[in-house]
Amino acid sequence: MLSKNQLKLLHSLRLGKFREQHQLFIVEGIKMVDELIMSDFQVHTIYGLGDWYSSRSQKLTERKIDFHEISEDELHKASSLVTPNAVLAVAAIPDASLPTKGKTGDLVILLDQIQDPGNLGTIIRTADWFGVRYIICSPGTVDSYNPKVVQATMGSIFRVKVIYHELQDFIDTIAGTHQVAGAFLDGEDIRSALIALPAAVIIGNESKGISKEIDRLVQQRVRIPSFSVTAESLNASVAAGILCWEYRRRG
């Protein structure tokens, strides 16, 4: 059963202001909820079909997770997916503070006002692949607990720490240990640029790029060269992927 109040909470969590108020977010689908349960995130409630529950009941009981069986119909009402997948969980947004200098890892991603949820989710997933432990987002970046971001991470949201903070402060913290690199359309060709770990790589907004205030702090302005006379730019998450790859490959 899904009460009116429960449904109201689930729907409200699609919006940032209610996620902030309740400090909760939504995780959907079998794979994602399994990853949530295995993670160190705190599970608030799980709503799922009976079939899903029967194969997980022991684990849920062990971990004292609050489970509510719902019908297919209720799942459709609760879900924001076109094809909901058996289960939906509410989880607590963890505390997030800037890592100390020694804990950042040798490769950090900094996002300056990324707006598209799919891009942020894909960047979190890519970061996980390339062993990036922290992503620092400028305050104007899309919320990492937006349902579209969460789903696009394919579970990496539970492993990579995403922290919202003024980029300038963080850059000050890592000054002297990490090379601060940024992706620019007029940067130096990455093939000849002297890139080296430890590094912090900045990816800018989808249409405006890296803001002026942050540009001033960049030590290494790099560019992924184009092999076409007509193309204008790469997608932000593809650019982030190629840059992470270059650092790791040469690393």
Next chain:
Amino acid sequence: MLSKNQLKLLHSLRLGKFREQHQLFIVEGIKMVDELIMSDFQVHTIYGLGDWYSSRSQKLTERKIDFHEISEDELHKASSLVTPNAVLAVAAIPDASLPTKGKTGDLVILLDQIQDPGNLGTIIRTADWFGVRYIICSPGTVDSYNPKVVQATMGSIFRVKVIYHELQDFIDTIAGTHQVAGAFLDGEDIRSALIALPAAVIIGNESKGISKEIDRLVQQRVRIPSFSVTAESLNASVAAGILCWEYRRRG
């Protein structure tokens, strides 16, 4: 003015079966419509605000493009975007046939059942950046004239030719000239793999990867190595971007 029939046509073109029936698709927003007008695609009709028209009237008249002025309200009704942007065009789906062996270019992308519109759009955009002229899609791949795909290409849909055809046929055509490479989670580390142009790079379905029938035809099974013990896979469009980059970088 936007008639009921015009609105009905615009809405119907969100669905593949009507795009196929009419051989038309939708292009939205100032930048995209400008790219359409400059391209060699045939424009069927443009619906836009008066302000938009006044700055383009000469160009539209010269090219004998059928323009209808609509109100903000009508634009919102017609658009599939949350924030419509001044103009919306209907364009003809061009004829598409497999390139002859000499016309494929030195780098071709083959897509085996890519399902996510955002991924396909991003791959088309990435292909444009890396000088890929043709993308060959297996018949089960999402439609490249799906509005979400079109918008995600950022205009590259007008430059890169996307052709739906059995991949096997195309691979037969390029046999002997192009190295046929595919992205696999258990492939050879791309750092040591002997990759070389001309090449055809195959990207598989988001969850199932490259299908068995196509796997048999792959000469070079490559993998982008992970630098993490927890991550499971890369997003398909990020993987495509890194592979295109590797081919171009090593040249």
